[in-house]
Amino acid sequence: NAGVTQTPKFQVLKTGQSMTLQCAQDMNHEYMSWYRQDPGMGLRLIHYSVGAGITDQGEVPNGYNVSRSTTEDFPLRLLSAAPSQTSVYFCASSYGLAGAETQYFGPGTRLLVL
Amino acid sequence: AQSVTQLDSQVPVFEEAPVELRCNYSSSVSVYLFWYVQYPNQGLQLLLKYLSGSTLVKGINGFEAEFNKSQTSFHLRKPSVHISDTAEYFCAVSEGGSARQLTFGSGTQLTVLP
Numbered sequence: 001n002a003g004v005t006q007t008p009k010f011q012v013l014k015t016g017q018s019m020t021l022q023c024a025q026d027m028n029h030e031y032m033s034w035y036r037q038d039p040g041m042g043l044r045l046i047h048y049s050v051g052a053g054i055t056d057q058g059e060v061p062n063g064y065n066v067s068r069s070t071t072e073d074f075p076l077r078l079l080s081a082a083p084s085q086t087s088v089y090f091c092a093s094s095y096g097l098a099g100a101e102t103q104y105f106g107p108g109t110r111l112l113v114l
Numbered sequence: 115a116q117s118v119t120q121l122d123s124q125v126p127v128f129e130e131a132p133v134e135l136r137c138n139y140s141s142s143v144s145v146y147l148f149w150y151v152q153y154p155n156q157g158l159q160l161l162l163k164y165l166s167g168s169t170l171v172k173g174i175n176g177f178e179a180e181f182n183k184s185q186t187s188f189h190l191r192k193p194s195v196h197i198s199d200t201a202e203y204f205c206a207v208s209e210g211g212s213a214r215q216l217t218f219g220s221g222t223q224l225t226v227l228p
Contacts, residue, residue: 090158
């Protein structure tokens with residue numbers, strides 16, 4: 001199993017540009033989520049999905065869109081990038097929804113917005 | 115709403131010395147508690163978790179943590195650290211019944227010195 005994969009590893013954008021961060025998992029997990037990691041702030045939840053076709057907002061959703069058309073994929077879209085979105089983005093997945101499950105994280109995407 | 119406080123942002127310690135990383139949480143309901151570790155330029159991986167039962171939880175790489183309900187704490191300990199333990203450690207809490215409510219602390223950078 002590849003686990004959770006993320007592409008690209010690094011990205012530089014100019015303010016106003018759009019892009020999609022890709023996330024895929026091959027563990028047949030129901031729950032997938034996107035976090036951003038900023039220095040001194042830990043990880044903050046952006047959006048999550050409890051299954052194909054079902055998504056919801058987390059703590060910091062503004063400026064980001066998601067969709068979940070398949071169990072495996074959960075892309076994160078930045079519609080119009082801003083410098084405040086410079087961060088490291090992690091995708092995670094887990095088997096169940098009960099809150100007790102281990103989250104499996106991808107290696108991250110490092111995004112710089114100029 | 116739940117929250118997690120990691121009291122130390124940086125902990126330097128000499129090799130083979132013991133270490134304790136502190137974590138306190140607040141929640142109005144029963145919780146599940148986690149410690150995740152992030153090695154440089156990698157995603158997070160689970161060290162250990164407390165769901166119920168014995169308050170002393172053992173994890174990978176010789177780490178253990180103790181759940182103290184009266185003090186709302188979940189401190190992480192290791193009796194003898196190695197250089198390879200240098201990483202950032204995150205405490206996280208989820209309120210029983212919901213993976214979507216996983217909240218992370220701000221992280222503690224453990225640096226093991228030779």
